[in-house]
Amino acid sequence: MTLMEKYTLIITEKPDAAQRIAEALDSKGKPKKAEEKTVPYFMANRDKPLVVVPALGHLYTVVHEHGRRNYYPVFNFKWAPRHLAEKGAKQIKTWIDIIAKLAENADGFIDACDFDIEGAIIGYTILKHACKDKDAVATRMKYSTLMKAELEKSYADQMPHLDFAMIEAGRTRHEVDWLYGVNVSRALTLAANRWSGRYSTLSTGRVQGPTLKFLVARERSIHSFVPIPYWSILAEVEIRGSKYLVDYEKKTMERKADADAVVEACKGKTGQIEKIEEKTMQVTPPIPFDLGSLQSEAYSLFGYTPSRTGGIAERLYLEALISYPRTSSQKLPPVIGYKDILSGLSREPAYQKLAAELLEKGELKPREGPKEDPAHPAVYPTGNTPSRVLDESERRIWDLVVRRFMAVFGEPGVKQSMKASINVNGHHFYLRGRRILKEGWMRFYKPYLRTEEVSLPAIKEGETIRLSNIGREDKFTKPPPRYNPSSLLKRMEEEGIGTKATRAEIIETLYSRKYVTEERIVVTDLGFDVIEVLRKYAPGVISVKLTRDLEEKMDRIQNNLEKRENILLEAVERLKPVLTELKQREEVIGEALSNAIKRARMQERIIGECPSCHTGKLMILFSRRTKKRFIGCTNYFKGACKTSFPLPQRGTTKPTGKLCKGCGWPLLFVHIRGKRPWNLCFNPNCPKKEERRKRLEMQGLQQTSPDSK
Amino acid sequence: MKCKVCSRQAQTQSEYCEFHEKAYQNISQKFEVWKRASGVDWKEYLREVAKNQFTGTWAKEVAESLLSKEA
Numbered sequence: 001m002t003l004m005e006k007y008t009l010i011i012t013e014k015p016d017a018a019q020r021i022a023e024a025l026d027s028k029g030k031p032k033k034a035e036e037k038t039v040p041y042f043m044a045n046r047d048k049p050l051v052v053v054p055a056l057g058h059l060y061t062v063v064h065e066h067g068r069r070n071y072y073p074v075f076n077f078k079w080a081p082r083h084l085a086e087k088g089a090k091q092i093k094t095w096i097d098i099i100a101k102l103a104e105n106a107d108g109f110i111d112a113c114d115f116d117i118e119g120a121i122i123g124y125t126i127l128k129h130a131c132k133d134k135d136a137v138a139t140r141m142k143y144s145t146l147m148k149a150e151l152e153k154s155y156a157d158q159m160p161h162l163d164f165a166m167i168e169a170g171r172t173r174h175e176v177d178w179l180y181g182v183n184v185s186r187a188l189t190l191a192a193n194r195w196s197g198r199y200s201t202l203s204t205g206r207v208q209g210p211t212l213k214f215l216v217a218r219e220r221s222i223h224s225f226v227p228i229p230y231w232s233i234l235a236e237v238e239i240r241g242s243k244y245l246v247d248y249e250k251k252t253m254e255r256k257a258d259a260d261a262v263v264e265a266c267k268g269k270t271g272q273i274e275k276i277e278e279k280t281m282q283v284t285p286p287i288p289f290d291l292g293s294l295q296s297e298a299y300s301l302f303g304y305t306p307s308r309t310g311g312i313a314e315r316l317y318l319e320a321l322i323s324y325p326r327t328s329s330q331k332l333p334p335v336i337g338y339k340d341i342l343s344g345l346s347r348e349p350a351y352q353k354l355a356a357e358l359l360e361k362g363e364l365k366p367r368e369g370p371k372e373d374p375a376h377p378a379v380y381p382t383g384n385t386p387s388r389v390l391d392e393s394e395r396r397i398w399d400l401v402v403r404r405f406m407a408v409f410g411e412p413g414v415k416q417s418m419k420a421s422i423n424v425n426g427h428h429f430y431l432r433g434r435r436i437l438k439e440g441w442m443r444f445y446k447p448y449l450r451t452e453e454v455s456l457p458a459i460k461e462g463e464t465i466r467l468s469n470i471g472r473e474d475k476f477t478k479p480p481p482r483y484n485p486s487s488l489l490k491r492m493e494e495e496g497i498g499t500k501a502t503r504a505e506i507i508e509t510l511y512s513r514k515y516v517t518e519e520r521i522v523v524t525d526l527g528f529d530v531i532e533v534l535r536k537y538a539p540g541v542i543s544v545k546l547t548r549d550l551e552e553k554m555d556r557i558q559n560n561l562e563k564r565e566n567i568l569l570e571a572v573e574r575l576k577p578v579l580t581e582l583k584q585r586e587e588v589i590g591e592a593l594s595n596a597i598k599r600a601r602m603q604e605r606i607i608g609e610c611p612s613c614h615t616g617k618l619m620i621l622f623s624r625r626t627k628k629r630f631i632g633c634t635n636y637f638k639g640a641c642k643t644s645f646p647l648p649q650r651g652t653t654k655p656t657g658k659l660c661k662g663c664g665w666p667l668l669f670v671h672i673r674g675k676r677p678w679n680l681c682f683n684p685n686c687p688k689k690e691e692r693r694k695r696l697e698m699q700g701l702q703q704t705s706p707d708s709k
Numbered sequence: 710m711k712c713k714v715c716s717r718q719a720q721t722q723s724e725y726c727e728f729h730e731k732a733y734q735n736i737s738q739k740f741e742v743w744k745r746a747s748g749v750d751w752k753e754y755l756r757e758v759a760k761n762q763f764t765g766t767w768a769k770e771v772a773e774s775l776l777s778k779e780a
Contacts, residue, residue: 220728222765223728223765223766223768224732224768225765225768226732226735226736227761227764228739229746229747254745255745256746476761476763477763478763
C-alpha cells in the first residue's frame with residue numbers, strides 16, 4: 001500500500017503495542033515500518049489498508065484556559081497539547097503533527113489504546129483534537145493481551161463506537177485533579193514565596209494530600225510513643241541429646257516479678273508430656289493477581305517498589321508475555337483459554353513438568369478472588385515464552401505471574417501441626433512442630449512460599465523430659481511500624497482513594513517532592529508542615545472521607561449514573577471556601593511553610609556527625625568572605641568546634657547518606673559537568689587515599705623502571 | 710507562650726506545643742503501668758523512657774525536659 005490510498009488509521013497507546021497490532025493484523029504478518037521525524041508508524045494490509053500509529057502515552061492534558069500562572073483561584077480550563085503546558089515535552093508537537101497528517105488521508109478510525117480510563121482518554125483526545133472530531137465516527141478495539149489471536153478477534157468484533165461513559169469518567173478525573181492540584185498548590189507556593197521572597201514550588205493534590213496525611217498521622221504516633229515493658233519466658237527442653245525451644249503457656253507477662261517466679265519454679269526441673277495434639281488443616285490455593293496484589297507480593301519477595309513492579313509488568317505486557325496488568329480483577333474466565341496457556345508455558349523447561357501435571361487434570365477450575373473489573377481479567381501469562389533474554393527483574397515478575405497462575409489451578413495443600421504439652425512443676429510449656437502432608441498447589445508456588453517445616457522427635461504421652469534451660473526475656477512494646485511503599489499502596493486501596501493506575505505514581509511524587517524519604521517511609525519536616533498547614537486551614541483538602549466520596553461519584557459516571565458537570569461543579573464549590581481561607585491566612589501559612597522550606601534546605605546540606613566533637617553536624621557551608629564552599633561543623637557558630645574541610649569549587653555536591661568503606665566518614669556525591677560523577681571521602685587521612693597514592697606510585701615506578709620497557 | 714521543648718506555640722493551658730503535649734500525656738498515662746510492672750518511681754521511669762530505643766523523639770524530649778526539672 002502507499003499513503004496515497006485511503007486507509008483505516010489505528011491509534012495505540014505506545015510504539016510497542018502499535019508494532020504488535022500491525023504484525024497481528026497484517027495478512028502476511030509483515031507490516032511495513034515507516035518513520036517520520038522519529039515518529040514510527042506501521043502500514044499493514046488486511047481486508048483493507050491499515051496504518052497503525054502509536055501515541056506516547058498522554059499527548060493532551062488539562063491546562064489553564066488563559067491568564068497568569070501566579071494567581072488563584074482558577075476554574076477555567078481546557079484540554080491542550082502537552083508541549084504547551086509542560087517543559088521538556090517538545091517531541092509531543094512532532095507526534096501530534098504526524099498523527100494529524102496521517103489522519104487527513106484516512107477514511108476510518110480505530111481507537112486501540114489500552115482498555116481503561118487512561119487509555120480511553122488518550123485515544124479520545126487524539127481523535128478529537130489531532131484527527132479533528134473523529135471521536136464521533138471512530139470504533140474501538142478491546143483486548144487484554146497483545147496475542148495475535150486476541151488482536152484479530154478484537155479487530156473483527158470492534159465496538160461500534162468509543163466507550164463515552166469511560167471517557168467522561170476519565171475526563172472528569174483529570175479535570176477535578178487539575179482543579180485541586182493547581183489551586184491548592186498555587187495557594188501554598190504563593191504564600192511561601194510572598195513571605196520569604198524566594199521561589200520554591202510546593203504541591204499537593206486531591207489524592208496526594210490525604211495519602212501524606214496517613215503518613216503524618218503514623219509519624220506522630222511514632223514520635224510520641226512511650227513503650228511499656230513486658231516479659232516472656234525463654235525455655236529449652238532436651239530430648240535424647242537434642243535441644244528444642246518450647247513456648248510458655250503465657251506468651252507475655254505484665255509484671256517482672258511474675259516472670260521471675262516462673263523461672264524460679266521451673267529451673268533445673270523435669271516435666272512430663274501430658275498431651276500430644278495433632279491437627280491437620282487444608283491450605284487453599286491463592287487467588288489470581290490483580291495489580292495491587294502483584295505489587296504487594298513483588299515488594300515483599302524482591303523489595304521492588306509498586307511503581308517499579310508496575311513498569312516491569314507493563315513491559316512484559318507490551319512483549320505479549322502477560323495480560324494487561326492495570327486491572328483490579330481477581331477472576332480468570334475460561335475464555336482466556338487455560339489449556340492453550342499451559343501448553344505454551346510447557347515449552348519453557350522450568351515449567352514443563354508443572355504445566356503437564358495441570359494439563360493431565362480433567363477439568364481446570366481456578367480459585368478466584370471476589371474483585372471484578374469490567375474491562376480486564378486478572379493478570380495472567382499469555383503462554384508466550386520470551387523472545388529475548390529477560391533481565392533479572394523482568395524474569396522474576398514473569399516467573400511470579402506464571403507460578404501464581406498455575407497455583408490457582410492446584411489442589412488444596414494439607415498441613416499438619418503438632419503440639420506437645422509439658423507440665424513442669426505446675427507450669428505448662430508447649431513443644432510445637434509442623435509439616436506439609438500434601439503439597440497440592442504449593443508445588444507450583446514453591447520458590448515464593450515462606451513456610452518452614454519444624455520436625456519433632458518421636459515422643460509419647462507420659463514421657464519425662466528435662467527442662468535444660470529457662471530464662472526471663474525483657475521486652476518492650478514497639479511503636480507502630482512505618483509504612484513502606486507497598487503497605488501505603490494497600491492502605492490507599494483499602495481507603496478507596498486514587499486508582500490502580502495512579503496510586504504508585506502518587507507515592508513516587510511524595511518522594512520527588514521531598515515530603516517523604518527512606519524505604520521505611522519517614523516524613524520530612526516539609527511534608528509534616530504542609531499537612532499541618534492544610535489540617536489547620538484547609539482540612540477538606542486532606543479529608544479521606546471527602547476524597548473517597550468524590551472517587552465514588554466519579555466511578556458512577558462510568559456507569560452513566562452521574563454527570564461530569566455535576567462533579568465539576570461540586571469540586572469547585574468545595575474548593576471556593578478552602579481557597580478563600582487559604583488566601584485570608586496567607587501570611588501565617590507563608591511563615592510556617594517558609595520556615596519548613598528553610599529547614600528542609602538546611603537538612604539537605606547536612607552530611608553527618610562531626611568526627612571531631614561528635615555533638616555537632618558537618619554541613620556544606622558557603623563563606624561570604626572567601627566566596628568559597630567548604631564543609632564545617634555546626635558547633636562552629638557556638639564557638640565549640642573549628643573542624644572544616646575543603647570542597648571542590650565547581651559542579652554540584654550533595655550528601656550521599658553512605659559511609660566511606662575505608663574510614664567510616666560520610667561520603668559526598670560530586671558532579672562536575674563533562675566529568676563522570678564520583679563519591680568523595682573528604683577525610684584527608686582516609687586509609688583508602690593512602691592505598692590509592694601508593695598504588696599510583698607503584699604504577700609510576702613500573703612505567704619508568706628499565707624492566708618495564 | 711512558646712513550648713518548653715521546641716520553639717512552636719504552646720497549647721492554651723499547657724506548657725507544651727500540640728506535639729509535645731501528646732507525648733507528655735502518653736508519658737503521664739503510662740507511668741502507672743510501668744510502676745505496676747517493675748516498681749519504678751517517677752524519676753527512674755523518666756530515665757528509662759529517655760534512654761529506651763523505642764521511645765519516640767518527642768516523648769524522649771519531654772522525658773529529658775521533665776528530668777532536668779527534677780534535678
